[in-house]
Amino acid sequence: MTFFSTKRLGAFGAVLTLLAVSPSYASTGNGDASVKILRAITVTKSADLYFGKILPSASAATVAVAESGARTCGAGLGCYDTASSGAFHVVGTNGEVVSVSLDSTTATLSDGASHAMTVDLGTSTSSLTLAGGAGDFSVAGTLNVGANQVDGTYTGQYSVSVNYQ
Amino acid sequence: MPRRFITSCPRTCVGAATVLCALLASTSASATAVAGAASVTIVAPVIAREEAPLAFGSIDSSSSGVVLTVNPDGTTRCSRAASCTGRASPAIFALTGTAGERVGVTVTDHATLSSAAGDSLQVALTLGSPQLDLIAGKARVAIGGEIIVPAGQAPGGYHGAFHVDVDYQ
Known part of the structure; x- marks a missing residue:
């Protein structure tokens, strides 16, 4: 014979209540997770910063090459050949913005025989949107030619950095 | 969410x-970072020095007009050979500058020769080479000319000057 004591029935009833309540506290949710995979940036030099051929004078003077490649020849100097600004081509993820910076705003050109000149560098491009996954920027320079600068070919390097923003 | x-x-x-x-x-x-190159060539002044003048020798135009051509290579042609005597030769200029560089040469089209008496003659000038490479920093350029001496031109010595420009290219 089976019978339930009041006490047991009470306990059973409590369990039923618990089961009935639990589903109303359960919850499900959808979380969002995303990542953008960026293509590694590549930068290639497409043109050297070239000041041309310069005939110095008895006084120090400057030769400036604008980002457009236009050259301004200082007083007393002779300027020959076609000058060019430094030019760089950036490839990366389409539509992304990259920062552009010169590692140093000066460079030294040397003839390899203890003669040197300094160049002041600059670019108007601080950031670049990679429309179509690519972009270009230029570097201008002002060459400081000494009085009676010794003739010869002077070369030097500078560095630019490009990074995703 | x-x-x-x-x-x-x-x-x-x-x-x-x-x-x-x-x-x-x-x-x-x-x-990424990349290196850019910068360069310039400092050149020495280019100097042109006349080694020999443009000379037409002597021309006898007493009976008829004479055309004498002196080519940059030194060859000559006289329209009436018997009327052209003496040494006719092109002008020679020695150029010095930065070794290995190329220079451009230009010369005026004409020169005027004048006599002490005030008579004049025109010379059409001919440039031998408009471009020259300064091999070991040196080069030579020749300039010839053609002179037309009309019949009855006043006798005398005629002299003149012309301008030569030499510049790096």
């Missing part, structure tokens, strides 16, 4: 942080 998700699921939160770290590392690896 993401906040609720993260709150209710700590393990996913750890996962999300891992992804973020990986992303930052990837971005850093995507930064």
Whole structure:
């Protein structure tokens, strides 16, 4: 014979209540997770910063090459050949913005025989949107030619950095 | 929604942080630097020095007009050979400058020769080479000319000058 004591029935009833309540506290949710995979940036030099051929004078003077490649020849100097600004081509993820910076705003050109000149560098491009996954920027320079600068070919390097923003 | 998700699921939160770290590392690896080159050639003044003048020798135009051509290569042609005597030769200029560089040469089209008495003659000038390479820093350029002496031109010595420009290219 089976019978339930009041006490047991009470306990059973409590369990039923618990089961009935639990589903109303359960919850499900959808979380969002995303990542953008960026293509590694590549930068290639497409043109050297070239000041041309310069005939110095008895006084120090400057030769400036604008980002457009236009050259301004200082007083007393002779300027020959076609000058060019430094030019760089950036490839990366389409539509992304990259920062552009010169590692140093000066460079030294040397003839390899203890003669040197300094160049002041600059670019108007601080950031670049990679429309179509690519972009270009230029570097201008002002060459400081000494009085009676010794003739010869002077070369030097500078560095630019490009990074995703 | 993401906040609720993260709150209710700590393990996913750890996962999300891992992804973020990986992303930052990837971005850093995507930064790039490249070297640009800058250069200039400083040249020495180019100097042109006349080694020999343009000479037409002597021309007898007493009976008829004479045309004498002196070519840059030194050859000559006289319209009436018997009327052209003496040494006729092109002008020679020695150029010096920076070795290995190329220079351009220009000369005026004409020169006027004048006599002490005030008579004049025109010379059409001919440039031998408009461009020259300064091999070992040196080159030579010749300039010839053609003179037309009309019949009955006043006798005398005629002299003149012309301008030669030499510049780096």
